[in-house]
Amino acid sequence: MTSLSVFRDVPIAQKLEGSLLKIYRQDDSSVKMFLAYKVCMTEGGHPWVSLVVRKTRLQIAEDPSLNYEYLPLAGLKSFIQASLELLFGKHSQAIVEKRVGGVHIVGESGAFQLGAQFLKIWRKNLKTVCIISCQNEQCGLIFRDMGFTVYEYSVWNSTDLCSDPSIFVEVLQHIPAGSILVIGNISDCRFTQNQWTKLMSIIKSKQIFPFFDIPCQGLSTGDLEEDSKFLQHFVSLGFEFFCSQSLSKNFGIYALSFLHTLAYGYSFYKRSLGQLRGPNTTLSGLSWRLHILTLSPARLEGSAKQSLKGVVENIMLIKEKVKEKLRLLGTPGSWNHITRQSGTHGYLGLNYQQVEFLVKKKHIYLPKTSRINFTCINSSNIDYITQSIHEAVMLTEG
Amino acid sequence: MTSLSVFRDVPIAQKLEGSLLKIYRQDDSSVKMFLAYKVCMTEGGHPWVSLVVRKTRLQIAEDPSLNYEYLPLAGLKSFIQASLELLFGKHSQAIVEKRVGGVHIVGESGAFQLGAQFLKIWRKNLKTVCIISCQNEQCGLIFRDMGFTVYEYSVWNSTDLCSDPSIFVEVLQHIPAGSILVIGNISDCRFTQNQWTKLMSIIKSKQIFPFFDIPCQGLSTGDLEEDSKFLQHFVSLGFEFFCSQSLSKNFGIYALSFLHTLAYGYSFYKRSLGQLRGPNTTLSGLSWRLHILTLSPARLEGSAKQSLKGVVENIMLIKEKVKEKLRLLGTPGSWNHITRQSGTHGYLGLNYQQVEFLVKKKHIYLPKTSRINFTCINSSNIDYITQSIHEAVMLTEG
Numbered sequence: 001m002t003s004l005s006v007f008r009d010v011p012i013a014q015k016l017e018g019s020l021l022k023i024y025r026q027d028d029s030s031v032k033m034f035l036a037y038k039v040c041m042t043e044g045g046h047p048w049v050s051l052v053v054r055k056t057r058l059q060i061a062e063d064p065s066l067n068y069e070y071l072p073l074a075g076l077k078s079f080i081q082a083s084l085e086l087l088f089g090k091h092s093q094a095i096v097e098k099r100v101g102g103v104h105i106v107g108e109s110g111a112f113q114l115g116a117q118f119l120k121i122w123r124k125n126l127k128t129v130c131i132i133s134c135q136n137e138q139c140g141l142i143f144r145d146m147g148f149t150v151y152e153y154s155v156w157n158s159t160d161l162c163s164d165p166s167i168f169v170e171v172l173q174h175i176p177a178g179s180i181l182v183i184g185n186i187s188d189c190r191f192t193q194n195q196w197t198k199l200m201s202i203i204k205s206k207q208i209f210p211f212f213d214i215p216c217q218g219l220s221t222g223d224l225e226e227d228s229k230f231l232q233h234f235v236s237l238g239f240e241f242f243c244s245q246s247l248s249k250n251f252g253i254y255a256l257s258f259l260h261t262l263a264y265g266y267s268f269y270k271r272s273l274g275q276l277r278g279p280n281t282t283l284s285g286l287s288w289r290l291h292i293l294t295l296s297p298a299r300l301e302g303s304a305k306q307s308l309k310g311v312v313e314n315i316m317l318i319k320e321k322v323k324e325k326l327r328l329l330g331t332p333g334s335w336n337h338i339t340r341q342s343g344t345h346g347y348l349g350l351n352y353q354q355v356e357f358l359v360k361k362k363h364i365y366l367p368k369t370s371r372i373n374f375t376c377i378n379s380s381n382i383d384y385i386t387q388s389i390h391e392a393v394m395l396t397e398g
Numbered sequence: 399m400t401s402l403s404v405f406r407d408v409p410i411a412q413k414l415e416g417s418l419l420k421i422y423r424q425d426d427s428s429v430k431m432f433l434a435y436k437v438c439m440t441e442g443g444h445p446w447v448s449l450v451v452r453k454t455r456l457q458i459a460e461d462p463s464l465n466y467e468y469l470p471l472a473g474l475k476s477f478i479q480a481s482l483e484l485l486f487g488k489h490s491q492a493i494v495e496k497r498v499g500g501v502h503i504v505g506e507s508g509a510f511q512l513g514a515q516f517l518k519i520w521r522k523n524l525k526t527v528c529i530i531s532c533q534n535e536q537c538g539l540i541f542r543d544m545g546f547t548v549y550e551y552s553v554w555n556s557t558d559l560c561s562d563p564s565i566f567v568e569v570l571q572h573i574p575a576g577s578i579l580v581i582g583n584i585s586d587c588r589f590t591q592n593q594w595t596k597l598m599s600i601i602k603s604k605q606i607f608p609f610f611d612i613p614c615q616g617l618s619t620g621d622l623e624e625d626s627k628f629l630q631h632f633v634s635l636g637f638e639f640f641c642s643q644s645l646s647k648n649f650g651i652y653a654l655s656f657l658h659t660l661a662y663g664y665s666f667y668k669r670s671l672g673q674l675r676g677p678n679t680t681l682s683g684l685s686w687r688l689h690i691l692t693l694s695p696a697r698l699e700g701s702a703k704q705s706l707k708g709v710v711e712n713i714m715l716i717k718e719k720v721k722e723k724l725r726l727l728g729t730p731g732s733w734n735h736i737t738r739q740s741g742t743h744g745y746l747g748l749n750y751q752q753v754e755f756l757v758k759k760k761h762i763y764l765p766k767t768s769r770i771n772f773t774c775i776n777s778s779n780i781d782y783i784t785q786s787i788h789e790a791v792m793l794t795e796g
Contacts, residue, residue, distance in 0.1 A: 005666040006607060006638050007659075010520045010673055106504040121543065122408045145519065209404060240404050261405075268403040275408055 024365040032363035033381055035372040039249055040219075040311055040344055043378045048311065079104060083258045087214065087228055087245055094235050094262055099269045102243075102260035103276050108215075109138045111244035111259035114276055115211060118242075119180060120146045122275060126209060130175045131182040132168060133189075139182060139213065151175065154369070155189055161337035161349045163188040165195045172199065177206040184213045187220040187227060188341050200237055210234060210241040216249040220342035222312030224305070240264060249344065250308055311375075315344055318374050318382075325386035331393050347371045354392040362388040422763040430761035431779055433770040437647055438617075438709055438742055441776045446709065477502060481656045485612065485626055485643055492633050492660055497667045500641075500658035501674050506613075507536045509642035509657035512674055513609060516640075517578060518544045520673060524607060528573045530566060531582040537611065541578075549573065552767070553587055559735035559747045561586040563593045570597065575604040582611045585618040585625060586739050598635055608632060608639040614647040618740035620710030622703070638662060647742065648706055709773075713742055716772050716780075723784035729791050745769045752790040760786040 024034045040048040080102055084095060094100040105114055119126055129143040131152045140150045153171045157164035168189060172181070181203065191199070203210065212231060218224040234241060245258040259276060263269035316339065323335045337349050350358075350370040358364040364385060366372045377385055422432045438446040478500055482493060492498040503512055517524055527541040529550045538548045551569045555562035566587060570579070579601065589597070601608065610629060616622040632639060643656040657674060661667035714737070721733045735747050748756075748768040756762040762783060764770045775783055 005662045006521065007661050007666040007670040010666075010669040012669060012672055106508075110504075117543070121545070123404060145515070147519070263405050264403045268405040268408075271408040271410060272405040274410055 020365055020367060023359075027363055027365075029363040031384065033365065033376070033385070035364060035366045035376045035385075037373050037376055041373065041375040041378075043314075045376075045378060045380075048375070076104070080258065083245060083247075084260065086217065086224060087231065087243065087260065088235065089225060089228075089232070092232075092235070098266045099264065100235075100260060100262040101269065101273055102245075102258050103273070104256055104258050106256055108246045108248055108257050109142060109244075111246075111257035112139050112142045112211075112213075114259050115242045115244065116143050116146050116148070118272070118275055119209070120148070122272075123209070126178055126180050128176045128179040129182060130171065130179050131184070132171065133163075133184040133186050143180075143182075148180070155186060156347055156369070156371075158347075158349070158351075161334075161347070162340065163190075165189045165191045165199075169195055169198055169202070172202045172206070172208070175206075175208075177208070179206070179208050180211055181208045182211045182213055185215065185220070185343065186230070187343070196233070200233075203239070210239060212241060212243040214243060215246045216343065217245070218250045218305075218308045219312060219315075219344055222309045224308070235262065238264070240268070315374055318377050319346070321382060322374070322377060322386060325382065326389065329386060329390040331386075331390045332397050333393065344375050345371055345373050348389065350389070350392065351396070353396050354389075357392040357395060358388055362392075364388055418763055418765060421757075425761055425763075427761040429782065431763065431774070431783070433762060433764045433774045433783075435771050435774055439771065439773040439776075441712075443774075443776060443778075446773070474502070478656065481643060481645075482658065484615065484622060485629065485641065485658065486633065487623060487626075487630070490630075490633070496664045497662065498633075498658060498660040499667065499671055500643075500656050501671070502654055502656050504654055506644045506646055506655050507540060507642075509644075509655035510537050510540045510609075510611075512657050513640045513642065514541050514544050514546070516670070516673055517607070518546070520670075521607070524576055524578050526574050526577040527580060528569065528577050529580040529582070530569065531561075531584050531587075537580060541580075546578070553584060554745055554767070554769075556745075556747070556749075559732075559745070560738065561588075563587045563589045563597075567593055567596055567600070570600045570604075570606070573604075573606075575606070577604070577606050578609055579606045580609045580611055583613065583618070583741065584628065585741070594631070598631075601637070608637060610639060610641040612641060612643045614741060615643070616648045616703075616706045617710060617713075617742055620707045622706070633660065636662070638666070713772055716775050717744070719780060720772070720775060720784060723780065724787065727784060727788040729784075729788045730795050731791065742773050743769055743771050746787065748787070748790065749794070751794050752787075755790040755793060756786055760789075762786055 020036060021034065024032060037047070042048045083104070084101065085092075088095055088100065092100070103114070105111055107113065127149060129140075129148045129150045131140055131143075131150065133153070133155045140152050143150050151171075153167070155163045155165070155167045157167060163186070168186070175181075202208070212234075214228065214231075217227045220227045231243070240263050241261075243260040243262070245260065247256075261269060261272045261276065263272055319339045319341075323338050326335050333349075335349075338346060341347065348366070348370040352368055355366060355368055355370050358366060362384075418434060419432065422430060435445070440446045481502070482499065483490075486493055486498065490498070501512070503509055505511070525547060527538075527546045527548045529538055529541075529548065531551070531553045538550050541548050549569075551565070553561045553563070553565045555565060561584070566584070566589075573579075600606070610632075612626065612629075615625045618625045629641070638661050639659075641658040641660070643658065645654070659667060659670045659674065661670055717737045717739075721736050724733045731747075733747075736744060739745065746764070746768040750766055753764060753766055753768050756764060760782075
């Protein structure tokens with residue numbers, strides 16, 4: 001009887017990356033540390049949450065009158081409007097012309113889920129996805145699960161120790177025409193005008209569909225507008241695209257994402273938006289309220305922006321300290337690439353052998369790429385970490 | 399340029415049902431009332447939330463030490479185990495044999511989303527979905543959006559005013575072999591042994607894949623075990639199936655669902671489970687903690703079960719009162735079908751014309767099927783509602 005199971009042809013699922021955390025958890029060394037958390041960590045080693053969110057959370061919990069009924073299927077307009085203005089700017093021409101808008105959806109990769117599903121159903125000719133500089137390992141998985149062919153690329157140049165726009169251009173020259181192009185955080189990629197023009201022309205001529213991933217607006221420069229400037233380029237040059245937006249890392253608003261769609265004109269925008277149906281109604285109004293209160297313009301202008309700036313300043317301070325400690329230890333090599341990278345995450349610029357030494361001998365857990373979350377470093381572990389990096393480099397250089 | 403929009407072939411989305419709520423909201427009558435809310439309402443006209451949930455929510459909001467990091471991709475084992483035992487019983491043979499288990503996922507229809515996606519990808523030969531007694535209008539939408547052909551049936555017999563098992567059997571006789579069969583709340587369907595045997599034999603011979611929808615376990619009889627007994631039939635007769643479970647209406651735990659998979663043996667179960675990947679990692683541990691604390695066995699045994707019983711007793715009381723008021727008014731017809739139905743929702747047994755009278759003349763909003771949420775009726779609106787039903791019947795009977 002068992003041979004007739006309806007599940008007999010289902011392949012055994014591949015193990016996802018993320019096993020690093022599992023190995024870390026099983027390690028019983030007292031000095032062990034994990035440098036690959038996704039979210040911002042505090043000096044005390046705890047995930048950071050904006051004070052505004054904390055206050056709002058308490059305010060909601062204490063209010064028995066708040067309503068648990070479901071939201072309208074299309075989501076809450078004011079909430080979507082706020083997220084849109086955050087991304088495109090208050091006076092964006094596309095917003096004025098009513099050709100951009102979106103939905104909110106549960107799950108930080110919910111927007112990718114919804115977008116991928118839309119493309120699968122309504123753009124049947126798109127079969128290939130190219131993910132550039134992806135920080136979101138789930139994104140590739142989502143597209144793969146839907147039957148797309150997925151290529152993932154990092155723009156990190158491990159020889160020159162920098163984010164390299166020429167890698168970006170080269171990748172685009174080689175992917176099939178009509179691909180979906182997921183563009184993650186490329187704010188450290190300093191394009192020349194020439195490279196930029198080339199890039200745009202390839203996207204246009206190969207009919208590539210851009211799908212932006214904005215997971216931590218403001219955490220690169222500390223300035224919300226500055227961080228989304230490259231999006232404006234695409235808007236002004238007349239592209240149509242999708243954009244996934246998450247507010248977890250910058251505002252501490254977890255468990256939701258926005259999917260925005262931008263089209264040539266109102267009627268096309270409406271067509272695409274109409275088919276972007278998410279499980280919005282499945283979240284009660286109460287669950288959303290926290291987010292909506294937090295993202296209200298008045299709160300944004302005030303403490304949220306301020307605390308964002310503080311986080312970014314703190315990240316740069318940590319990076320400076322790491323660089324300085326390595327300099328004092330006399331660690332071979334230039335470590336300027338650490339402070340040249342913006343945002344919470346950055347490459348240490350170590351090779352596989354050095355990373356393996358840190359993991360196996362020093363109980364410091366970081367990915368093979370050596371891309372770590374710098375907010376995991378604090379005053380109580382910085383000495384151990386830099387000393388260990390020094391030893392790793394000395395051992396392998398010799 | 400606009401004619402080249404990538405969205406030009408996307409059809410205009412169909413309006414979903416649910417517009418009833420929209421019309422209700424636009425009605426500026428002071429007597430207007432909405433009888434089709436999905437969740438349990440309190441006597442005061444507010445959505446009901448278990449006291450346990452309220453307490454837990456406050457407890458979490460006040461604890462600054464709680465962790466925001468992500469959960470393991472497979473979800474929290476203890477949480478899934480608790481949900482499994484709720485559904486199949488603590489000593490279920492299938493649990494002991496390790497051939498049933500599941501995942502938790504965001505969104506109350508998340509389980510359907512995930513299950514439909516699995517079936518689309520791994521059971522390509524299944525193309526038709528038949529939804530029996532669906533209370534979840536999103537369910538059909540989800541399958542339709544994935545390209546399945548969907549048929550929806552209610553087992554309500556509007557002539558005999560009862561849930562009719564023979565409708566169920568007849569539908570199954572006519573749907574294509576190899577269909578997916580979504581089975582919603584059928585606890586009011588009183589199968590004879592003969593009908594039951596026939597049903598099982600059709601499902602087996604036509605290789606129909608059952609997909610259960612358990613949205614409100616315990617709200618029919620007030621007894622959690624009693625309400626899921628029909629599932630045990632399917633387990634003991636050796637079927638493989640999926641089961642979606644939600645705890646919003648019975649425990650006030652919103653915004654999540656479970657998808658359970660049951661197979662002939664451990665290896666097949668593991669294959670299917672391995673491919674059921676949801677956006678679990680996208681919810682922070684904190685968001686889940688509320689649910690997990692609430693569903694811990696100790697709490698379940700105590701106040702949660704007690705408050706569930708209270709809710710069910712209250713529902714029956716409301717139904718009795720409605721029936722009694724109609725009797726006193728001398729409304730033509732027998733109204734015993736109101737108390738013969740269990741659960742929060744039930745058919746009033748009115749025809750379209752009578753429903754239209756209630757909506758248009760009385761500002762009482764209910765669906766065309768006359769299936770209402772009885773917890774929307776309370777001491778301050780019961781007289782108006784029963785009087786209006788009386789008038790509707792008198793006008794159309796005459």
